[in-house]
Every structure is written in structure tokens, then in C-alpha cells.
Amino acid sequence: MSLNMKALVVGALGVNCYILHEEGSKEAIAIDPGGSEETVWQHIQEDGLNLKAILNTHAHADHIGAIDFLREKTGAKLYIHEADAPMLLDAQKNLSAFMGTPIMTRPADILLKGGEVLEIGGMKFTVLHTPGHSPGGVCYLMEDRVFSGDTLFAESVGRTDFPGSSSRDLLTSIKEKLMTLPDELAVYCGHGPATTIGHERKCNPYINGFGFM
Numbered sequence: 001m002s003l004n005m006k007a008l009v010v011g012a013l014g015v016n017c018y019i020l021h022e023e024g025s026k027e028a029i030a031i032d033p034g035g036s037e038e039t040v041w042q043h044i045q046e047d048g049l050n051l052k053a054i055l056n057t058h059a060h061a062d063h064i065g066a067i068d069f070l071r072e073k074t075g076a077k078l079y080i081h082e083a084d085a086p087m088l089l090d091a092q093k094n095l096s097a098f099m100g101t102p103i104m105t106r107p108a109d110i111l112l113k114g115g116e117v118l119e120i121g122g123m124k125f126t127v128l129h130t131p132g133h134s135p136g137g138v139c140y141l142m143e144d145r146v147f148s149g150d151t152l153f154a155e156s157v158g159r160t161d162f163p164g165s166s167s168r169d170l171l172t173s174i175k176e177k178l179m180t181l182p183d184e185l186a187v188y189c190g191h192g193p194a195t196t197i198g199h200e201r202k203c204n205p206y207i208n209g210f211g212f213m
């Protein structure tokens with residue numbers, strides 16, 4: 001079976017929301033539906049999909065804006081790392097209080113620790129705990145791609161000037177969890193264009209020693 005993936009840029013801060021399902025299956029997952037809930041919902045409906053799960057890479061405001069809307073519409077379960085789960089319930093912790101529109105969601109349905117293998121709709125994701133941008137930041141690894149959230153970007157890395165962030169933890173996460181993956185593996189980031197592990201190994205200044213955290 002082949003994987004169908006649609007990338008939508010959502011919300012005021014341009015978060016990449018990914019909708020995935022296997023060819024021939026209508027069971028889908030959404031990664032980081034951070035906003036533009038009507039647009040995301042329209043794409044799900046147009047493709048006749050049954051949204052089974054929402055996989056969040058972390059709980060900052062720009063990544064959580066549409067999760068309750070989609071849960072109410074579809075009954076999808078929300079997966080998030082246990083360290084970020086309290087942020088969903090607190091507009092100050094998830095930073096939405098400082099962005100003009102406070103967001104407080106329902107509690108997560110399934111709490112992650114890292115290391116789990118999730119099988120949803122015929123798709124398999126390994127959960128990599130990658131703290132640094134947030135304490136409970138995770139990446140979702142598939143056979144040929146990884147969804148890096150705000151841990152790793154094309155030739156950049158996530159910010160570490162937020163409460164609970166750590167530049168040391170972020171760099172350790174990238175080096176130990178992501179730079180150990182194959183060069184050809186595609187990286188689908190939380191913002192901006194996709195890249196590959198190999199390109200970041202060679203060209204990312206925060207990884208190859210020419211930048212600073």
C-alpha cells in the first residue's frame with residue numbers, strides 16, 4: 001500500500017498540518033492541526049476520510065488551535081507527550097495568552113512517553129521523544145519520513161527561548177534521535193519546507209558546528 005499525504009499551511013503562524021491515509025483506506029490521521037479548522041475539516045470531508053487520531057508534536061498555541069474542533073467533529077483521539085499535556089489546559093503555558101486568543105483544550109486522550117509504536121489505519125509511527133523546544137516535544141517516525149514538529153527545520157532548529165525550553169536538550173535530541181537516522185529519510189517540519197536528514201547533517205549550522213544554540 002502507498003501513503004497519501006496532504007500538507008496544509010494553517011493558522012496565523014503558518015504551521016504545517018499533515019493529513020495522512022493509506023491508499024485504499026479512509027482511516028486518516030492529522031498531525032499538528034494548529035488552526036484554520038474549517039479548511040482542515042473541508043479537506044477531510046472532500047476526501048471522504050474518517051479521522052481516527054490527531055498526533056501532536058507539542059502543545060504550543062500555534063499547533064493546537066483546531067484539535068478540539070476536529071475531535072468534536074470526528075471523535076478522533078488526541079495523542080501528545082505527557083510532559084506537554086498540562087499545557088493544553090493552560091493558556092499561559094501553551095503561550096496562547098500572549099497571542100491575543102487564549103486557547104484551553106480538553107485533556108488529551110492518550111499520553112505518550114516516547115518509544116511507542118502507534119498503528120493507526122494501517123500506518124505505523126514510532127514516537128521519538130525530542131525535548132528542547134518544549135519538554136514534551138516528539139517526532140513521529142515512519143519508514144521513509146519523520147515529522148519533526150518544531151524540533152528540526154530546513155537548515156534551522158526550533159526556538160528555545162520559551163518557558164520549559166532548553167537549547168542543550170534540543171541539540172541533544174537532534175543529534176541522538178534524528179541525526180542517527182538514514183540520510184535519505186525525508187523530514188517534514190512544523191514550519192517551512194521539507195528537507196532530508198542528510199541535507200541537515202551537511203548544511204544545518206546548528207548541527208555541523210558553525211552555529212550556536
